[in-house]
Amino acid sequence: IGTMAWNDHRHFEAYYAIPCMGAICHTINPRLFAEQLIHVVNHAEDRWLMIDPLFVPLFEKLAGSLGDVQGYIVLTDVAHMPETALENVHCYEELLSNETDEFKWPTLDERAASSLCYTSGTTGDPKGVIYSHRSNVLHTLTALQPNVFDLRAGDCVLPVVPMFHANAWGVPYAAPIVGCKLILPGPKLADGEVLYDLMDKENVTLAMGVPTVWLALLEYLDANKLKLDKLQRTIVGGSACPTAIMDAFRDKHDVFVHHAWGMTETSPLGTFTPNLYDHPGVKADEIDRLRAKQGKPPYGIELKIVGPDGAELPWNGEDYGTLKVRGPFVCSGYFKLDHSEAHDEDGWFDTGDVATIDARGFMEITDRAKDVIKSGGEWISSLELEEIAMQHPDVAEAAAIGISHPKWAERPLLVIVARKGAQLSSEEVLAWFKGKIATWWTPDDAVFVDELPHTATGKLNKLEIREKFKDHYTTD
Ligand code: AMP
Numbered sequence: 001i002g003t004m005a006w007n008d009h010r011h012f013e014a015y016y017a018i019p020c021m022g023a024i025c026h027t028i029n030p031r032l033f034a035e036q037l038i039h040v041v042n043h044a045e046d047r048w049l050m051i052d053p054l055f056v057p058l059f060e061k062l063a064g065s066l067g068d069v070q071g072y073i074v075l076t077d078v079a080h081m082p083e084t085a086l087e088n089v090h091c092y093e094e095l096l097s098n099e100t101d102e103f104k105w106p107t108l109d110e111r112a113a114s115s116l117c118y119t120s121g122t123t124g125d126p127k128g129v130i131y132s133h134r135s136n137v138l139h140t141l142t143a144l145q146p147n148v149f150d151l152r153a154g155d156c157v158l159p160v161v162p163m164f165h166a167n168a169w170g171v172p173y174a175a176p177i178v179g180c181k182l183i184l185p186g187p188k189l190a191d192g193e194v195l196y197d198l199m200d201k202e203n204v205t206l207a208m209g210v211p212t213v214w215l216a217l218l219e220y221l222d223a224n225k226l227k228l229d230k231l232q233r234t235i236v237g238g239s240a241c242p243t244a245i246m247d248a249f250r251d252k253h254d255v256f257v258h259h260a261w262g263m264t265e266t267s268p269l270g271t272f273t274p275n276l277y278d279h280p281g282v283k284a285d286e287i288d289r290l291r292a293k294q295g296k297p298p299y300g301i302e303l304k305i306v307g308p309d310g311a312e313l314p315w316n317g318e319d320y321g322t323l324k325v326r327g328p329f330v331c332s333g334y335f336k337l338d339h340s341e342a343h344d345e346d347g348w349f350d351t352g353d354v355a356t357i358d359a360r361g362f363m364e365i366t367d368r369a370k371d372v373i374k375s376g377g378e379w380i381s382s383l384e385l386e387e388i389a390m391q392h393p394d395v396a397e398a399a400a401i402g403i404s405h406p407k408w409a410e411r412p413l414l415v416i417v418a419r420k421g422a423q424l425s426s427e428e429v430l431a432w433f434k435g436k437i438a439t440w441w442t443p444d445d446a447v448f449v450d451e452l453p454h455t456a457t458g459k460l461n462k463l464e465i466r467e468k469f470k471d472h473y474t475t476d
Helices: 009-020 034-043 053-065 092-097 133-143 166-178 192-202 211-223 243-253 284-291 382-391 426-431 462-469
Strands: 002-004 025-027 048-051 071-074 089-091 113-118 128-132 156-159 206-209 233-236 256-262 269-272 302-306 321-326 349-357 363-368 373-375 378-380 395-405 409-418 445-448
Touching (some): 034 053, 089 092, 133 269, 166 256, 302 349, 363 382, 378 382, 395 462
Parallel strands (some): 373 409
Antiparallel strands (some): 113 128, 373 378
């Protein structure tokens, strides 16, 4: 059963009802392109779709291409049921009101499939990741560890990360276990005003989401001179969290940012930064450096980094290599794909990320393997260039890409969105790098755009950016 819905109570009900009746809850990302949507619904063999009323017009267009779908349940009440040309459509609340409250829940094998989520790469068809009841429970217990989410009954959690992306980082399962309040923000996931109002009225203590969401919130707070009084912590992941966001949360709002890393394939928790102010052996002057890393693997996750020959690299914080991960909630293969290069027989999953791990086990992503900039055979971390660019007060967003260069094979180019009203030149941006990194890492040029393209899960779409600027260093 596919769901295409925002973070709301009906989607939450479906999260439990579908797997517990023995079906599979396939959460669908509405930001996929039409062809990808058709692919995932058909590949998953979805038989029913539970959809938010906002998506009814979309499915009216797609319905003819969705082979196995028998009907639609619109997640609303009778008063808000839209007119639609879709066939075999039901109203969620009306269906429920016609049933008794009794249901004989089946006893299921813990290894039975519970839910399904497709990754949203920039190339090729999305790949399906199946979660079992067992892996979801183990992931939830791991997430609840004190040095991880540390959720308590008195918390109030706001997952701004969507429920259609990697189970909203497991919070819909974790919050009910400890009995804390869960606030589901509905469709306006990146609206600073909506988020602030919810946090303020509902006394949110912990919020979680990708960096772009927090940029919107922090901008709104600045513009309206507001302070987050009740929020204590945020969990930021999905993309590297710029230190400018961590500083703003800490210095203006007294909120600690837990930087975390994970993937759809890891359910998604992979590494997590504990509260560093309260962590044995962490000195005050180390905190700023450590928080920029993506954190430590919780119990349940094993990490290793390997070089090009597959040999394991030391945990010294300097050697970097392909990050591999293993554990009971790391997927062992993709749905209906016989073989994947990323999975090996020992259960190690090749993340496609390049990372270092230091002696204390803190992992730092230096890049996506395919985004590393290779200048004259040496690697430059695009994430580090972006991080430095984003520290400039007039830079709103930055992408560093490697593009063809006649002499060095590839050289970095910086593509920038300047803050509204800022007067910023390429020379100023490039001068900003002086003294912060090796000279040969400094991008050869910086160009300005009104906005940068993002993927369906909110990451920079570097493929598209590279395509647009591919000739920048090779033409006059
Ligand atoms: P997804 O499966 O869509 O959640 O994407 C997973 C990918 O997002 C990872 O393989 C990383 O490349 C990236 N990612 C997730 N969290 C972080 C983070 N904190 N810093 C850098 N990259 C991240």
